[in-house]
Structure formats: structure tokens, C-alpha cells
Amino acid sequence: MKKKVLLYGISLGVLTLILKFIEYKIxxxxxxxxxxMGAIALMFTVVGIWAGLKLTRKKExxxxxxxxxxxxxxxxxxxxxxxxxxxxxxxxxEVLELIANGMSNQEIADKLFVSLNTIKTHSxxxxxxxxxxxxxxxxxxxxxxxxxx
Amino acid sequence: MKKKVLLYGISLGVLTLILKFIEYKIxxxxxxxxxxMGAIALMFTVVGIWAGLKLTRKKExxxxxxxxxxxxxxxxxxxxxxxxxxxxxxxxxEVLELIANGMSNQEIADKLFVSLNTIKTHSxxxxxxxxxxxxxxxxxxxxxxxxxx
DNA sequence: AATAAAATCATACTTTAGTATGACAGAAAA
DNA sequence: TTTTCTGTCATACTAAAGTATGATTTTATT
Numbered sequence: 001m002k003k004k005v006l007l008y009g010i011s012l013g014v015l016t017l018i019l020k021f022i023e024y025k026i027x028x029x030x031x032x033x034x035x036x037m038g039a040i041a042l043m044f045t046v047v048g049i050w051a052g053l054k055l056t057r058k059k060e061x062x063x064x065x066x067x068x069x070x071x072x073x074x075x076x077x078x079x080x081x082x083x084x085x086x087x088x089x090x091x092x093x094e095v096l097e098l099i100a101n102g103m104s105n106q107e108i109a110d111k112l113f114v115s116l117n118t119i120k121t122h123s124x125x126x127x128x129x130x131x132x133x134x135x136x137x138x139x140x141x142x143x144x145x146x147x148x149x
Numbered sequence: 150m151k152k153k154v155l156l157y158g159i160s161l162g163v164l165t166l167i168l169k170f171i172e173y174k175i176x177x178x179x180x181x182x183x184x185x186m187g188a189i190a191l192m193f194t195v196v197g198i199w200a201g202l203k204l205t206r207k208k209e210x211x212x213x214x215x216x217x218x219x220x221x222x223x224x225x226x227x228x229x230x231x232x233x234x235x236x237x238x239x240x241x242x243e244v245l246e247l248i249a250n251g252m253s254n255q256e257i258a259d260k261l262f263v264s265l266n267t268i269k270t271h272s273x274x275x276x277x278x279x280x281x282x283x284x285x286x287x288x289x290x291x292x293x294x295x296x297x298x
Numbered sequence: 299a300a301t302a303a304a305a306t307c308a309t310a311c312t313t314t315a316g317t318a319t320g321a322c323a324g325a326a327a328a
Numbered sequence: 329t330t331t332t333c334t335g336t337c338a339t340a341c342t343a344a345a346g347t348a349t350g351a352t353t354t355t356a357t358t
Contacts, residue, residue: 044190089334102286105315117337124316134344135315136284137251238304254345267306273346283314284345304355314345321338328331 082145086129093147095122100139100148231294235278242296244271249288249297 088096098108105119112119123135132138142148232242247257254272258265272284281287291297 044192087333091335099285100289102281102283102289104283114335115337117339118335120316121337122335124318127316132251133316134251134253136248136253136288139285139288140249140251240305263305264307266308269346270306273348276346282346300358302355302357304353306351306353308349308351310348312345312347314343316343317341319339321336323336324334326331326333328329 082147088126088129088147092122092126092129095119096126096138096142097148099123099135100142231296237275237278237296241271241275241278244268245275245287245291246297248272248284249291 094112095108098111103111105123106116109116109119123138127133127135127138130138130141132141139148237245243261244257247260252260254268255265258268261268272287276282276284276287279287279290281290288297
């Protein structure tokens with residue numbers, strides 16, 4: 001940020017020098033005054049716009065990103081009809097959620113106080129109903145169907 | 150947007166008039182030239198900065214609004230700094246994307262025209278860098294970090 | 299040119315994941 | 329009360345996934 005300000009200051013200085021030069025060379029003729037003024041106005045307007053853009057562009061991106069993250073995951077409502085339509089049971093849906101959180105079958109089994117084999121059968125049936133063959137595909141499909149956030 | 154341009158044009162005109170006025174009133178004395186120039190420069194710089202801010206601030210708001218309405222997955226921009234910070238290579242990132250799409254290592258290998266083992270090493274290193282141990286966890290973490298939509 | 303970093307592949311091995319099949323108990327629906 | 333569905337679990341097997349190690353080749357970087 002300080003670099004930007006410095007740069008801006010230096011550009012101002014350089015521009016002023018250039019203007020001085022032009023001034024002492026052409027300014028003898030008075031009717032060139034308007035053009036000169038216009039040039040100055042235009043020049044400094046451009047410089048100003050440039051400076052304004054430089055100073056604000058970064059903040060924009062950050063704002064956009066934060067909002068993008070905030071949105072979507074919080075206000076999610078699942079389609080229960082779809083669950084019934086696919087005949088996915090509550091337990092299978094639980095497993096699906098935990099799979100989507102990146103948990104392994106063993107971790108899910110521990111969390112739900114059931115055996116590893118139980119989780120395997122649940123997930124296997126879930127995959128059939130979702131018409132996939134791996135947990136990663138299941139997560140993808142479930143998200144695209146709006147089953148999970 | 151067009152309104153802003155118009156407004157800006159009008160302000161320019163008004164300012165020019167004011168300047169003309171000052172010019173014909175004070176300009177008899179030549180040594181006031183420098184002050185006059187400085188004033189012009191300053192004025193238009195301020196105007197420029199103002200214009201720049203106006204033109205960009207609007208964009209910010211619009212973008213934010215659109216993001217809030219649309220959902221998150223469409224306008225996504227990844228944080229390249231984070232990638233470099235985690236020293237994740239291009240290839241590793243490609244693999245990450247395909248993993249997130251639910252593809253198996255074999256499918257990824259076929260798609261990228263490399264061997265299965267290559268994909269395994271890529272994913273393995275990726276997991277180290279993301280500090281996870283399974284592909285599902287990798288996807289979760291990458292999403293929470295904003296590495297993938 | 300020399301060093302460093304990426305990308306490639308292999309072999310060997312361990313660990314999860316996933317499938318197939320059968321079984322049993324409890325709840326819900328017919 | 330049967331039948332069906334759901335949830336539970338086991339055994340046995342196949343298929344992926346993941347780790348460890350080492351090597352070769354591009355490709356940047358210095």
C-alpha cells in the first residue's frame with residue numbers, strides 16, 4: 001500500500017515536470033491555453049482514476065470471496081421427497097452425511113456404535129440407490145441432487 | 150452506468166466553466182500561474198479518484214448481490230496464493246479436481262494419459278500437503294479452503 | 299551449466315472400500 | 329397374523345486406495 005502511494009507521488013512529480021517543460025516551450029501563444037488546460041485535466045483525471053482503481057481493486061475480491069463462502073452452505077434445505085423416491089432410509093442417509101464429511105467406514109461405525117460390516121452394507125445399498133460405485137461419486141451425486149449441502 | 154457517465158461529463162463541464170471564470174479574473178498576474186496549475190491538477194485528480202471509486206464501488210455491490218442470489222458453485226475464483234503457500238503443483242491440483250469429481254485413480258490416470266502409479270504418488274503427496282489421509286477428506290478440506298468450488 | 303523442483307513410473311506392501319451372500323430380530327404395513 | 333422393510337452383523341472375497349522407496353526424465357531457476 002505504501003508503495004502505491006509513493007509510486008503515485010513520483011508519477012505526480014514526473015508529470016509536473018513534463019508540464020513545466022511544455023509550459024515554457026509553447027505557452028508564449030495564449031490561444032493554446034485551452035488545449036493545455038484540457039490536457040492537464042484529462043491527464044490528472046486519468047491518473048486519479050488509475051489511482052482509485054489501484055487502491056480499491058484488492059478489497060473487492062476479498063469481499064466477493066467471503067460472501068461466496070458464506071452463502072450456500074448455511075441456507076440448505078433437503079428434498080425429503082427425493083429421499084423417499086430413491087427409498088433411501090434414515091440410517092443410509094446418516095451414513096451418506098458422514099461419508100460426505102470425509103469419514104472412513106471405521107470412523108462412521110465408531111460414531112454410530114455399530115460394526116464396520118454394518119456400515120459397509122449401508123453404504124453399499126446407498127451406492128446402489130444412487131447408482132454409483134464409490135463413496136466420492138456418491139457425495140458428488142448427492143450434492144448435485146440436493147440431498148446434502 | 151450511463152447515468153454516471155453523464156453526471157461525470159456534466160461535472161467536467163461545470164468545473165471547466167469555473168476554471169474559465171477563475172482564469173479571466175485572476176490570470177492577469179502571471180505569477181499565479183503555478184498555483185492555478187496546481188489547483189487544476191489537484192482538482193482533477195480528486196475528480197478522477199472520485200470517478201474511479203464510483204465506477205468500481207458499484208461493481209462490487211453488483212457482484213456481491215449476484216453471488217448472493219446465484220449459488221456459489223458458478224462464480225468461483227481460486228486462491229492461487231494458497232496453492233503456492235501449500236506448494237501444491239499444477240498436476241497435483243488437476244488430480245485434486247478430478248478426485249473431487251468422484252473419479253477413481255484409474256479413471257484419472259486414463260484421462261491424463263499417465264500410469265495408475267503416477268496418480269497414486271500425486272494424490273499421496275497432495276494428501277500430505279493438505280494434511281489428510283483419504284481422498285474424501287481431501288475434497289472436504291480443499292472446499293473449505295476455497296481451493297475448489 | 300548446474301542445481302532444484304516437477305512429473306513420471308515401478309515394485310512391494312498395508313489398509314480401506316466395496317460386493318456377495320446369508321442370517322436374525324424388531325417395527326411397520328398388509 | 330403374515331409379510332415386508334429396516335437395521336444389524338458375519339464371513340469371505342475382490343478391488344481400489346494409500347504408503348514407502350527409489351529411480352529417471354523434464355522443466356524451471358539460479
